[in-house]
Amino acid sequence: MTSPESSPLMSVTQAANRLSDDDVLVLDVRFKLEDTAYGAQAYAESHLPGAVYLDLDKDLSSSIVPGVTGRHPLPDAAVFEAQMREIGLRKSDQVIVYDDGPGFYSARLWWLLTWLGHSNVSVIDGGLKAWREAGLPMTAERSVRPWPGDFSARPDDSLLVDAEALLAQIEAGQDTPVFQLLDARAPERFRGEVEPIDPVAGHIPGAVCVPCNGNLGADSLMLPSQVLRERFPEPEAGQALVCYCGSGVTACHNILAAVIAGLPMPRLYPGSWSEWIVEPSRPVATTGSEVG
DSSP: OOOOSSOSEEOHHHHHHHTTOTTEEEEEOOOOTTOTTHHHHHHHHOBOTTOEEOOTTTTSSOOOOTTTSOSSOOOOHHHHHHHHHHTTOOTTOEEEEEOSSSOHHHHHHHHHHHHTTOOOEEEETTHHHHHHHTTOOOBOOOOOOSSOOOOOOOOOGGGBOOHHHHHHHHHHTOSSOSEEEEEOSOHHHHTTSOOSSSSSOSBOTTOEEOOGGGGBOTTSSBOOHHHHHTTSOOOOTTOEEEEEOSSSSTHHHHHHHHHHTTOOOOEEOTTHHHHHTTSTTSOOBSOOEEOO
């Protein structure tokens, strides 16, 4: 299973020192689920110098197929490759990604690029919030790279787990399951007490709750690696951690945190809860463990 070749985190100071380098592509992925126009509007007003904007719904996901997919299906690899080439991404580039601060959308793009074979990707720790607090420059000028990209998408599907594999594990009822599921949503959603987005509440049987918000300190920066390590269960021999959430976005933040913590890169169930529940026969649980 692949792992990122470079550090997945970059401080605002480190990022600022790299912005003028020709082999750096900065990507702005600000987004709000409750206001899907927000990210593009915010980018147009101001962004990091040289940054290019990508939208979660339009660029980092494919179209929803009602009754089949979750809310943010993975983008088609060929379509994503063409898009990255259009914005000038080269195989040799260092990609620097940021959002408004929590890193949830940055982690999605970091994971996508890693999955598709471009592992030289770093997330700005603290995102735009930390950048502004450091008094670093912003601009409204749009950037266009003067060369064509040569990014080549090479999906590594060993980083994925699908619903069928998870269902087979549940039905087999192993004492030591092959996949240890980690649910990145808030505990009250995991327990099925509330469900503000999806039509069914609860979680996938066998999962433990590891809320992605817990990866961050009060300063909105990622917790130290040793602290993050304590948030994740120790996988048994031969067992893989598998992350999911509501739609496959914030689960990537747990994957990022696990990598920072020094764990083998967990797999992603990209359809996540919103896909799991489109098939009524799939089991749903409301009791289970919470970690960290």
